[in-house]
Amino acid sequence: MIVVKVGGAEGINYEAVAEDAASLWKEGVRLVLVHGGSSETNKVAEALGHPPRFLTHPNGMQSRLTDRKTLEIFEMVYCGLVNKRLVELLQRHGANAVGLSGLDGRLLVGRRKTAVKYVEDGKVKVHRGDYTGSVEEVNTGLLRLLLEAGYLPVLTPPALSYENEAINTDGDTAAAKVALALGAETLVYLSNVPGLLADYPDEGSLVREIPVERIDEPEYMALAQGRMKKKVLGAVEAVKGGIKRVVFADARVERPIRRALAGEGTVVR
Numbered sequence: 001m002i003v004v005k006v007g008g009a010e011g012i013n014y015e016a017v018a019e020d021a022a023s024l025w026k027e028g029v030r031l032v033l034v035h036g037g038s039s040e041t042n043k044v045a046e047a048l049g050h051p052p053r054f055l056t057h058p059n060g061m062q063s064r065l066t067d068r069k070t071l072e073i074f075e076m077v078y079c080g081l082v083n084k085r086l087v088e089l090l091q092r093h094g095a096n097a098v099g100l101s102g103l104d105g106r107l108l109v110g111r112r113k114t115a116v117k118y119v120e121d122g123k124v125k126v127h128r129g130d131y132t133g134s135v136e137e138v139n140t141g142l143l144r145l146l147l148e149a150g151y152l153p154v155l156t157p158p159a160l161s162y163e164n165e166a167i168n169t170d171g172d173t174a175a176a177k178v179a180l181a182l183g184a185e186t187l188v189y190l191s192n193v194p195g196l197l198a199d200y201p202d203e204g205s206l207v208r209e210i211p212v213e214r215i216d217e218p219e220y221m222a223l224a225q226g227r228m229k230k231k232v233l234g235a236v237e238a239v240k241g242g243i244k245r246v247v248f249a250d251a252r253v254e255r256p257i258r259r260a261l262a263g264e265g266t267v268v269r
């Protein structure tokens with residue numbers, strides 16, 4: 001079983017991702033796709049006159065401020081535009097794909113974080129009423145039902161809170177939870193870069209391998225900084241949880257999944 005998370009940054013070759021996923025599928029490889037949609041969401045939000053806002057948390061991480069209107073725009077893009085684009089392309093390439101959000105059949109359930117701490121002008125403040133949260137449970141029964149019946153699931157945030165509200169949740173973490181819950185051997189993260197870059201955006205600085213047992217060494221700790229911190233630490237956690245390897249690879253190329261499986265990109269194991 002392979003879980004592939006398709007990032008939502010500019011430049012993703014959806015056609016190539018779908019063609020590759022469908023051909024693997026037809027060869028009998030069991031596959032679940034999870035996708036993002038961040039850059040399209042930003043564009044649609046601008047166009048609808050509700051521009052994106054981001055909060056910087058005390059630990060330096062950033063997240064999208066998600067009020068009710070933002071959540072609705074997020075759903076339009078993730079569950080609508082991006083999910084259906086992938087399902088259509090997969091169907092065109094012969095895979096019987098089914099697109100589902102975390103809400104459908106309680107596929108991804110988690111805790112809503114209504115009060116979010118953020119930093120502004122050097123001060124820690126609290127933003128209330130946010131529709132964000134993290135996935136804690138995956139409905140593997142529903143996923144197995146689909147997989148066993150020959151469908152290719154295409155999953156997207158939002159998740160469902162315990163109070164049955166939609167919550168914006170991080171796609172990378174959701175993909176890791178799905179991979180762990182299904183006992184996948186490989187988790188692939190595709191985005192618009194060749195993998196993890198030690199000196200972003202210099203593509204020549206691609207990190208080929210991160211051995212999890214050496215993550216505490218300064219050379220590897222240095223990689224777990226800024227925007228990449230969540231990705232690196234999330235991958236380490238996934239491997240520690242039982243996934244054999246996590247590969248960060250390029251989604252701008254032909255056959256992106258096969259290349260990742262061949263070890264092109266950053267391999268965390």
Ligand SMILES: Nc1ncnc2c1ncn2[C@@H]1O[C@H](COP(=O)(O)OP(=O)(O)OP(=O)(O)O)[C@@H](O)[C@H]1O
Pocket residue numbers: 006007008009010035036037038039171172190191192193195196197198199200227228
């Ligand atoms: N050190 C780094 N190595 C690689 N990529 C980096 C690094 N620092 C920042 N990035 C950026 O991180 C982004 C991660 O891509 P990804 O598509 O997963 O975005 P995302 O915001 O997680 O998308 P979504 O939330 O829609 O899934 C890339 O677009 C890349 O440009």
